[in-house]
Amino acid sequence: xxxxxxxxxxxxxxxxxxxxVGSLLIGVGGYNYSRQANERFANTAVxxxxxxxxxxxxxxxxxxxxxxxxxxxxxxxxFYNHIAVGLLTVGLGAYSAYQAGDRxxxxxxxxx
Numbered sequence: 001x002x003x004x005x006x007x008x009x010x011x012x013x014x015x016x017x018x019x020x021v022g023s024l025l026i027g028v029g030g031y032n033y034s035r036q037a038n039e040r041f042a043n044t045a046v047x048x049x050x051x052x053x054x055x056x057x058x059x060x061x062x063x064x065x066x067x068x069x070x071x072x073x074x075x076x077x078x079f080y081n082h083i084a085v086g087l088l089t090v091g092l093g094a095y096s097a098y099q100a101g102d103r104x105x106x107x108x109x110x111x112x
Contacts, residue, residue, distance in 0.1 A: 001025065001057075001085060008078055014064050021060075024053050025089065032096060047097035054089030057082050 001022030005015045028050045032042040061079040 004078065004081055008075055010075065010078060011064075014060075014075075014078060017060055017064060021053055021057060025050060028053075032100075042096055042100040044097045044100040047093050047100055050093030051090050051097065054086045054091075054093055057086030057089060060086075 001018045005018035005022070010018070028046045032046050036042055061082045
């Protein structure tokens with residue numbers, strides 16, 4: 001998302017949206033990766049933040065617009081990239097949240 005913001009001709013709203021959401025995704029992904037690297041469970045709430053960011057990525061082209069909405073631009077690459085990355089983020093975030101919750105339940109069962 002950050003590379004897209006730098007590489008494409010975007011409006012200010014679209015640029016900062018991509019930078020902020022991209023930074024958020026790097027942060028939550030890095031946090032859960034560091035937890036798993038230290039042999040801890042991924043954080044379900046953090047994975048759900050990634051899902052919410054993915055849903056926003058899908059909605060952003062309609063809110064910030066390609067030729068309607070708050071900002072107007074005719075950059076179709078931006079539109080389709082947001083949809084693709086948003087769907088991928090929702091899928092991976094939901095899977096991560098499911099896996100984290102499942103592992104936590106398995107651990108609770110093993111302790112009892």
